[in-house]
Amino acid sequence: MIVFLVDADNFYYTAETAFDASLFDKPVVVLSAGDGNVVARSPAAKKLGVKMGAPIFEYRTLIAEHGIIQRSSNFALYTTMSQKMVSAIELFFEQDRIEKYSIDEVFINATHLPLDALVPTARKLHTTVTRLTGLSVSIGIASTKTLAKIAIEVAKKEPEQRGVFSLATASEEEIDSLLAKTLVEDIWGIGGRSATKLALRGVISGKDLKNTDIQWIRKHLTVVGERITHEIRGVCCLPVQATTKPKQSILTSQSLWKPLTTLGDVEKAIAFFIAKAAEKLRRQGSLTSMVSVFLQTNRFIVNEPQYMNSISASLPFPTAFTPDLISIAQTLVARIYRNGFRYKRAGIYLSHITPRATVQYDLFGEFSEEVLHKKERLMNAVDSINQTWGPSTLSFGSLGVYKENEQPPWKLRQEHRSRRATTQWSELLIVT
Amino acid sequence: MDLSTLPAVGAGFPSPEIVERDLDIHDLLIQHKEFTFYVRVQGNSMVGAGIHDTDVLVVDRALDPVQNSVVVVCLNDGYYVKRIQFREQETLLIAEHHSIPIIKVTAHDRFFVWGVVTYALHNVTPRLTRGPVVHSRSVDAPTSLPSANTPKTTNR
Numbered sequence: 001m002i003v004f005l006v007d008a009d010n011f012y013y014t015a016e017t018a019f020d021a022s023l024f025d026k027p028v029v030v031l032s033a034g035d036g037n038v039v040a041r042s043p044a045a046k047k048l049g050v051k052m053g054a055p056i057f058e059y060r061t062l063i064a065e066h067g068i069i070q071r072s073s074n075f076a077l078y079t080t081m082s083q084k085m086v087s088a089i090e091l092f093f094e095q096d097r098i099e100k101y102s103i104d105e106v107f108i109n110a111t112h113l114p115l116d117a118l119v120p121t122a123r124k125l126h127t128t129v130t131r132l133t134g135l136s137v138s139i140g141i142a143s144t145k146t147l148a149k150i151a152i153e154v155a156k157k158e159p160e161q162r163g164v165f166s167l168a169t170a171s172e173e174e175i176d177s178l179l180a181k182t183l184v185e186d187i188w189g190i191g192g193r194s195a196t197k198l199a200l201r202g203v204i205s206g207k208d209l210k211n212t213d214i215q216w217i218r219k220h221l222t223v224v225g226e227r228i229t230h231e232i233r234g235v236c237c238l239p240v241q242a243t244t245k246p247k248q249s250i251l252t253s254q255s256l257w258k259p260l261t262t263l264g265d266v267e268k269a270i271a272f273f274i275a276k277a278a279e280k281l282r283r284q285g286s287l288t289s290m291v292s293v294f295l296q297t298n299r300f301i302v303n304e305p306q307y308m309n310s311i312s313a314s315l316p317f318p319t320a321f322t323p324d325l326i327s328i329a330q331t332l333v334a335r336i337y338r339n340g341f342r343y344k345r346a347g348i349y350l351s352h353i354t355p356r357a358t359v360q361y362d363l364f365g366e367f368s369e370e371v372l373h374k375k376e377r378l379m380n381a382v383d384s385i386n387q388t389w390g391p392s393t394l395s396f397g398s399l400g401v402y403k404e405n406e407q408p409p410w411k412l413r414q415e416h417r418s419r420r421a422t423t424q425w426s427e428l429l430i431v432t
Numbered sequence: 433m434d435l436s437t438l439p440a441v442g443a444g445f446p447s448p449e450i451v452e453r454d455l456d457i458h459d460l461l462i463q464h465k466e467f468t469f470y471v472r473v474q475g476n477s478m479v480g481a482g483i484h485d486t487d488v489l490v491v492d493r494a495l496d497p498v499q500n501s502v503v504v505v506c507l508n509d510g511y512y513v514k515r516i517q518f519r520e521q522e523t524l525l526i527a528e529h530h531s532i533p534i535i536k537v538t539a540h541d542r543f544f545v546w547g548v549v550t551y552a553l554h555n556v557t558p559r560l561t562r563g564p565v566v567h568s569r570s571v572d573a574p575t576s577l578p579s580a581n582t583p584k585t586t587n588r
Contacts, residue, residue: 021506021508021509021510021511021542022509022510024509024542083466084466084467087466087467088466088467131493132466132467132493132494133467133493134493134546421469421471422469425470425488428470428471428472428488429469429471429472429511430471430472430473430474430511431471431472431473431474431489431504431511431512431513432473432474432475432477432510432511432512432513
C-alpha cells in the first residue's frame with residue numbers, strides 16, 4: 001500500500017491568502033465561528049506566540065503591538081477552496097483512489113504508481129494545486145496513513161523538502177530514526193490519556209511504541225491503539241476509503257453573544273439552529289427521525305443561578321422538512337425551559353439519520369409518498385432560492401423577523417470576515 | 433391543459449423524440465469549471481480591451497498565459513487586470529488606457545500570474561442611477577426570477 005496525504009498548510013489562512021495577497025507573510029489569525037477563539041494562524045502569527053484554540057481577547061495587547069490581522073471564519077470560501085483542492089487532485093488520480101478525510105486533508109491510494117514515480121508525481125501535484133487554487137499544500141508519502149501523517153510533518157517543518165516528503169522507499173533504519181524523534185502524543189490517533197499511560201510504561205517516542213508488546217497495547221489502548229501501532233510498523237490497518245459516508249448525526253449549537261432570558265427568544269434560536277441543520281440534512285440527501293434540544297446557562301459566571309437540560313423525541317416517521325422539525329423542537333424546548341435563568345448556550349441535535357433513497361412509506365396517512373414529495377418540493381424551492389440569492393433570503397416565520405441592522409443573539413458575530421469571493425456575486429475579488 | 437386526460441390516439445408509428453439540451457452559457461464561457469473564478473473590475477484601465485468599470489471577468493487559472501494575454505496578476509499586495517508581455521529580460525504589464533503607463537515587473541516585486549481572463553461580462557442595460565454599481569446580480573440571476581434583481585441593483 002502507498003498512501004499520499006495532501007494537507008493544506010494552515011488551511012484557513014492559506015484560503016484567505018488566495019483572495020487577499022496583502023496577507024502574505026503577515027501575522028494573521030482566523031477566528032472560530034462567533035469570533036471567539038483562534039482556529040488558524042499564519043506562520044508569522046505562530047512566531048509571535050499565538051496559540052491554537054486560545055481566546056482572542058488574551059492577545060489584545062499583542063494584536064495592537066504587532067498589527068496582527070484578524071479574520072472571522074469564512075466557511076463559504078473555505079468549502080469552495082477545499083473542493084477545488086480535491087478537483088486539482090482529481091487531475092492526477094481517479095476518484096475511487098481519493099478519500100476526503102477532512103476539509104483540508106486528502107488521502108490518496110497511490111499503490112498503482114511505480115516507486116520511482118511517487119516523488120515526481122507528488123512534486124507535480126504540489127505545484128499544480130498551488131497554481132490552480134492558490135492554496136499552499138504539503139504532501140507526505142508512506143506505506144500507511146499513520147506513517148504518511150508523520151512524513152507530512154517533515155514536509156511542513158523542513159523547508160529544504162519543498163513541501164514533499166516520502167517514507168515510501170525509506171529503509172527500516174531511516175523510518176526508525178524519524179520515529180525516535182517523534183513523540184507518541186504527536187502521532188495521529190494517540191490521545192493525551194493514551195500518551196500518559198504509555199509514558200508511565202516508559203514509551204515516549206514513536207520508536208518506543210513500535211517496539212511495545214502488541215498484547216499490552218491492545219489491553220491498555222484498545223483496538224484503536226493496536227491499529228496505530230501496526231500502522232507505524234508499516235502494516236496497513238486503515239485503508240484509503242473513497243466513499244465519504246454521509247453524516248450520521250448533525251449538531252448545531254453555539255454560544256450566544258447575549259444571554260437569552262425569554263421562552264420566545266429561546267424558541268427563535270432553536271428554530272434558527274433547526275433550519276441550518278435541516279438544510280445540511282437535505283444537502284446530503286438524508287432524513288432524520290430523532291430530534292434533541294438542549295439549553296445551558298453560563299457556568300463560568302459563578303454567582304448566577306445555573307441550569308442545564310436536554311430532551312429528545314423520536315419521530316413517528318423520518319423527515320427533513322424544516323417546519324415539522326421546528327415545531328417538534330419548539331415543543332421540546334418549552335418542556336425544559338425554566339424562567340429566571342440566563343441561557344448562554346443552546347443547540348439542537350439530529351440523529352437516527354437515514355438516506356432519503358431507502359425510505360419506507362406508509363401506504364396511506366401522514367407518511368405517504370405523496371405528502372413527502374409535496375414537502376420536498378417546497379424545501380427544494382427554498383434551498384435553491386437561498387443558494388442563488390444568499391443564505392436566509394427565504395426564511396421561516398418562527399425564526400423571527402429582523403431589520404437588516406438588527407442582530408439576534410444566535411446570529412454569529414463576524415466582524416472580520418473576508419469577501420465570500422467564490423459564492424456571492426456581490427463580494428467578488430476587485431481587480432484594477 | 434392537463435395532457436394526461438387526453439385520449440390516447442392509435443398512430444402507426446411513434447414520432448421520434450429528438451432530445452436536445454437547451455443552450456447553457458457555461459459551455460461558452462467556461463473551459464475548466466473547477467478552476468474558473470470570477471472577479472470584478474474597478475476602473476477603466478483596460479477599456480481598450482473592452483473591459484469596463486464594474487464588469488465581471490471570467491478568469492481561468494488552468495490556462496497558461498501567452499504573449500499579450502489579458503491576465504489577472506498579483507503584484508505585491510494588489511490584484512490587477514492587464515495585458516502581459518514577456519520580454520527576454522523583463523515582464524511588462526500593459527494597460528489599455530492612454531494615460532496609464534506600462535508597469536515593469538522587477539526582481540524585487542512579489543509577482544505571479546493569478547489567472548488568464550477569458551471573457552468580460554458587461555452589463556449594457558440602461559441604468560437609472562449612474563455611478564459605480566458595486567452590486568450587479570444580473571449575471572447569475574436565474575431566468576425565472578427576472579424582476580427580483582432590478583430593485584436590488586438600482587437601490588445600491
